[in-house]
Amino acid sequence: GQQVMQIPQYQHVQEGEDFTTYCNSSTTLSNIQWYKQRPGGHPVFLIQLVKSGEVKKQKRLTFQFGEAKKNSSLHITATQTTDVGTYFCAGPTRGNKLVFGAGTILRVKS
Amino acid sequence: NAGVTQTPKFQVLKTGQSMTLQCAQDMNHEYMSWYRQDPGMGLRLIHYSVGAGITDQGEVPNGYNVSRSTTEDFPLRLLSAAPSQTSVYFCASTGSKTQYFGPGTRLLVL
Numbered sequence: 001g002q003q004v005m006q007i008p009q010y011q012h013v014q015e016g017e018d019f020t021t022y023c024n025s026s027t028t029l030s031n032i033q034w035y036k037q038r039p040g041g042h043p044v045f046l047i048q049l050v051k052s053g054e055v056k057k058q059k060r061l062t063f064q065f066g067e068a069k070k071n072s073s074l075h076i077t078a079t080q081t082t083d084v085g086t087y088f089c090a091g092p093t094r095g096n097k098l099v100f101g102a103g104t105i106l107r108v109k110s
Numbered sequence: 111n112a113g114v115t116q117t118p119k120f121q122v123l124k125t126g127q128s129m130t131l132q133c134a135q136d137m138n139h140e141y142m143s144w145y146r147q148d149p150g151m152g153l154r155l156i157h158y159s160v161g162a163g164i165t166d167q168g169e170v171p172n173g174y175n176v177s178r179s180t181t182e183d184f185p186l187r188l189l190s191a192a193p194s195q196t197s198v199y200f201c202a203s204t205g206s207k208t209q210y211f212g213p214g215t216r217l218l219v220l
Contacts, residue, residue: 001169006152009150031207033209035209041213042200042211042212042213042214043153043200043209043211044211045208045209045210048207048208088152088153090153097155097158097168097169098143098155098209099155099169100145100152100153100154101152102150102151102152103152
């Protein structure tokens with residue numbers, strides 16, 4: 001079945017450094033969604049990308065959807081301690097069920 | 111507007127016991143789903159519903175039942191709990207292409 005893979009599994013950065021997580025799907029996606037989950041919390045929707053090559057920004061976060069619509073990335077510029085958490089990507093299957101990546105855990109040292 | 115609510119927050123069960131995890135949303139969303147989250151595995155879809163009276167299986171449906179008698183409620187039933195069902199369970203409802211997650215239920219099966 002469809003698989004969504006995320007790397008890295010874990011990243012520990014110094015506050016102020018940049019951070020990137022990558023998401024790759026085994027099949028072409030109609031869209032890709034990104035979520036953030038704070039420690040002990042629930043996933044919170046960040047954004048959805050639909051178009052090939054799309055780039056969207058939310059303050060220090062930049063989201064990209066690949067030209068082939070099989071990969072995506074989330075880049076955080078100048079991380080802050082408030083960025084700590086797990087970042088998930090997710091893409092719909094043909095049956096419109098959402099498949100999540102395993103997530104990237106971000107820790108920020110102040 | 112409470113969003114998505116889940117009860118209980120925590121539950122300990124013995125192997126073989128049954129229980130129902132409650133989920134309710136007040137956003138009038140048609141699409142609702144149940145996920146389980148295990149360390150290093152992201153969120154996996156258990157069951158979902160596209161509207162009252164309509165449910166379907168997700169990625170990991172075995173050992174779980176659902177029903178959708180109203181738009182607001184989407185309970186998840188564990189028929190005979192097993193230690194492998196120890197997990198964090200999230201209910202979600204989808205509207206305007208955004209998926210809203212509940213706070214989760216932490217379940218331990220001994």
